[in-house]
Structures are given as structure tokens and as C-alpha cells.
Amino acid sequence: MDGLRSAEQKTGAAKIGPLDVAGIAEECAWHATLPGLSTADAKYRSPMSSRPRRKWHPAGAGYAQGECHGHADGKKGLIIGIANEHSLAYGCARHFRAAGAELAITYLNTKSEPYVRPLAAALQSDIFMPCDVTVPGQLEAVYERVTKDWGRLDFVQHSIAYARKEDLQGRITDCSVEGFTLAMQVSVQSFLRMAKLSER
Numbered sequence: 001m002d003g004l005r006s007a008e009q010k011t012g013a014a015k016i017g018p019l020d021v022a023g024i025a026e027e028c029a030w031h032a033t034l035p036g037l038s039t040a041d042a043k044y045r046s047p048m049s050s051r052p053r054r055k056w057h058p059a060g061a062g063y064a065q066g067e068c069h070g071h072a073d074g075k076k077g078l079i080i081g082i083a084n085e086h087s088l089a090y091g092c093a094r095h096f097r098a099a100g101a102e103l104a105i106t107y108l109n110t111k112s113e114p115y116v117r118p119l120a121a122a123l124q125s126d127i128f129m130p131c132d133v134t135v136p137g138q139l140e141a142v143y144e145r146v147t148k149d150w151g152r153l154d155f156v157q158h159s160i161a162y163a164r165k166e167d168l169q170g171r172i173t174d175c176s177v178e179g180f181t182l183a184m185q186v187s188v189q190s191f192l193r194m195a196k197l198s199e200r
């Protein structure tokens, strides 16, 4: 990773390129399910998980049993949506990291920071920043840091959602305009912002 980083610094900051999430996400989804694989052979276990592992087939034609470490070596990913160790984003991040990816991790606010910090440390993330997508400039600041430190971004994970308590208690048709707008802003529109920022 250091070699890659210094090579990028020598050649100047590269533009952030097209996202390359499909293969890694497929790997991650596969780790979440692991259909029918024997758990007997420790050789196929991730060091970060008690689950067995199989090799991701580069052609996408399926998986072959074997070692899959390193197929994301040097990939740089931004993960937004870790609140605690039960967050879906954390499970995915562990597998991205085990596959060799370098990760930028965000946390929502000062209240959530103490819960997320040790998880970011376990993921060996150098970039650890606040990001509340309703606070103007915070998402942009994360991308600025990524561009400054990495010069590129290979994949992102958007795993956030929010709705006010009062808007979760009635029927969808009872939802206030403000509550609906806020839920859409956090859960949906922020994904479009990330997609746009990732194009730069």
C-alpha cells in the first residue's frame, strides 16, 4: 500500500476513475451466504471471520473452492454507513479489507464516533472522518480528503438510511412532507451525490 501511495504521489494525483464495485460486492455478497460449503477446512477461512471462503472467479462464471485473499489488493474504497459492529457496512468492510482493499471510513457524529473508531482501527483505515449527509459540506470534505490522500477511488459503499421516529409509527400515507423529504435525502439522494462526487 505504501508503495502504491508513493507511486501515486510521484506521478501526481490521478483523477478518480470509474467505480469498480461489482466484483468486490459480489464477493462480499457471497461471503454473506456461502451456500453449501464445508466448514471443515480451515484453509478456506478468512482470518477475520469464522466463515469458510471460496475463490472468486475473475470471469464471473462462478466460484471455485480455494484461497481468495488479495483479489482487491490496492483497491481503495469509501465506506459510509458503519454505526456499530452489527452494521451491514461493517460486515462488508471486513471482507473488502480481508481481500486487500484500503478503506476510508466515516461516522455520523460525535455521539457515534466512539463506537465507530475502534472498528475503523480494526480495518486499519487511515481516513476516518465525520459525515452526516444532511450537514452541508461534510460529504464533499470526505471526497476532498480521499482525492488528496489517494488520488483515486475504486469503489464506494452507501449503506445509510434514516427516518424520524414519528414518521415510522403511522402508515406511509401519514408521513409528513418534511419527514418524507428527510428520509429521501439521507437514504436515497445522498447516493446520487456520492455517485456524482465519485465521477470527478
Ligand SMILES: NC(=O)c1ccc[n+]([C@@H]2O[C@H](COP(=O)([O-])OP(=O)(O)OC[C@H]3O[C@@H](n4cnc5c(N)ncnc54)[C@H](O)[C@@H]3O)[C@@H](O)[C@H]2O)c1
Residues within 6 Å of the ligand: 080, 081, 082, 083, 084, 086, 087, 088, 089, 107, 108, 112, 131, 132, 133, 134, 159, 160, 161, 162, 186, 187
Ligand atoms: N438490516 C436490514 O435487514 C436491512 C434490510 C434491507 C436494507 N437495509 C439497508 O441497509 C442499510 C444499512 O442498514 P443497517 O441495517 O446496517 O443499519 P445501521 O443502523 O447499522 O446503518 C445505518 C447507517 O446510516 C447512518 N446514517 C443515518 N443518518 C445518516 C446521515 N444523516 N448521514 C450519514 N449517515 C447516516 C447511520 O449512522 C448508520 O451508520 C440501510 O440503508 C438500510 O435501509 C437493511
